[in-house]
Amino acid sequence: MQCHICRMTGANNTIIDSVNQYIVENAGAVQMHEIVCQVCDVLGEHEEFAMTPDEVTLHITEHVRHQKVIMNTVLNDLLRLSRVTKSASVNECGETGIATVDHKMLNNYLKIVDQIITVYRMDGMKESH
Numbered sequence: 001m002q003c004h005i006c007r008m009t010g011a012n013n014t015i016i017d018s019v020n021q022y023i024v025e026n027a028g029a030v031q032m033h034e035i036v037c038q039v040c041d042v043l044g045e046h047e048e049f050a051m052t053p054d055e056v057t058l059h060i061t062e063h064v065r066h067q068k069v070i071m072n073t074v075l076n077d078l079l080r081l082s083r084v085t086k087s088a089s090v091n092e093c094g095e096t097g098i099a100t101v102d103h104k105m106l107n108n109y110l111k112i113v114d115q116i117i118t119v120y121r122m123d124g125m126k127e128s129h
């Protein structure tokens, strides 16, 4: 597979330049799914640049090196992990209804929350708010 966005970046192509600008400007403000849809729509209007949603997702999550885009990808992963570890931290007994805390999982959750706060403090993230 060839990534048309990477292939044409820096080639003074107005379509690709606008796609790159759109991705950086909207990372974090718009859901990944929506960004991918918009980019696919724009690229699909030009047969030679057409890419599938999976290919565009791969470009955004693995090819783009812009700090803001990377930080938002990391942030998405951390937020997902925080939800999973948070619910796994407390076990409620189905019979007695007594809740017990899984200390190892709770520690993991708190570490993840710390990392989320660290990401928010980074300069690359501040400009987007």
Ligand SMILES: [Zn+2]
Residues within 6 Å of the ligand: 003, 004, 005, 006, 007, 058, 059, 060, 063, 064
């Ligand atoms: Zn790419």
